[in-house]
Amino acid sequence: xxxxxxxxxxxxxxxxxxxxxxxxxxxxxxxxxxxxxxxxxxxxxxxxxxxxxxxxxxxxxxxxxxxxxxxxxxxxxxxxxxxxxxxxxxxxxxxxxxxxxxxxxxxxxxxx
Amino acid sequence: xxxxxxxxxxxxxxxxxxxxxxxxxxxxxxxxxxxxxxxxxxxxxxxxxxxxxxxxxxxxxxxxxxxxxxxxxxxxxxxxxxxxxxxxxxxxxxxxxxxxxxxxxxxxxxxxxxxx
Numbered sequence: 001x002x003x004x005x006x007x008x009x010x011x012x013x014x015x016x017x018x019x020x021x022x023x024x025x026x027x028x029x030x031x032x033x034x035x036x037x038x039x040x041x042x043x044x045x046x047x048x049x050x051x052x053x054x055x056x057x058x059x060x061x062x063x064x065x066x067x068x069x070x071x072x073x074x075x076x077x078x079x080x081x082x083x084x085x086x087x088x089x090x091x092x093x094x095x096x097x098x099x100x101x102x103x104x105x106x107x108x109x110x111x112x
Numbered sequence: 113x114x115x116x117x118x119x120x121x122x123x124x125x126x127x128x129x130x131x132x133x134x135x136x137x138x139x140x141x142x143x144x145x146x147x148x149x150x151x152x153x154x155x156x157x158x159x160x161x162x163x164x165x166x167x168x169x170x171x172x173x174x175x176x177x178x179x180x181x182x183x184x185x186x187x188x189x190x191x192x193x194x195x196x197x198x199x200x201x202x203x204x205x206x207x208x209x210x211x212x213x214x215x216x217x218x219x220x221x222x223x224x225x226x227x228x
Contacts, residue, residue: 093214102156
C-alpha cells in the first residue's frame with residue numbers, strides 16, 4: 001500500500017518568513033495530493049490540493065509543487081502570519097482507491 | 113450546519129465495554145469514510161462506504177470493529193470489548209463520487225474515545 005513520509009515534524013518560523021513542508025510517497029499510482037490544516041482540537045480542513053497532471057498550484061500565500069518522477073510534493077507558505085500556526089498534513093490518494101494516506105504531520109509555529 | 117457531524121464528541125468508557133459512534137455526512141454525499149487519529153499522528157484509514165455498500169476495510173479494523181451505513185445516509189462505528197489501545201480520535205469524512213476525478217473529503221469534528 002501507499003506510504004507517505006513528511007518532514008519536518010516541527011517547524012518554527014518568524015512571522016513574515018516562508019515555510020516549506022516536504023512529503024514523499026511510495027506508490028506511483030497515486031494521482032491526487034491534498035494538504036490539510038488541523039488546528040488544536042479541530043477537524044482537518046483542506047487548504048490546497050494538486051493532481052498528478054499538474055506540476056504547481058498556487059492560491060494566494062499558499063503553493064504546492066509536485067515532482068512525479070521523484071515522487072515528492074511540497075507545501076510553501078509565504079508571508080506567514082500567526083494564524084498559520086497549526087499542524088499540517090500531506091496526503092496521497094490512488095485513483096479508484098479513494099482512501100487518504102496521510103503523512104505524520106508538521107507542527108508549524110509562527111513566531112511573532 | 114450543513115457540514116459533517118459526529119456524535120458523541122467525547123466518550124469515556126471502561127476496558128471491555130462496547131461503544132458506538134455516529135456520523136451524519138453532508139446530505140448529498142454518497143461516500144463516507146472512517147479514520148482513526150492518535151496523538152501526534154496523521155489520520156489512518158479504517159473503512160469506507162459508497163451509499164450503503166462497504167467497499168474496503170483496513171487491516172487496522174479488527175473483528176472487534178464493525179461499521180454500517182444501512183440506508184446510505186448516516187453511519188455507525190461500533191467497537192466491542194474496548195481496549196486501552198483503542199483510545200483515539202475517530203474521524204468521519206464524506207465526499208461525492210461520480211466515477212471521475214477524486215473529490216474533496218470533508219471531515220467531521222471527530223469523536224474522542226478514552227478507554228480507562
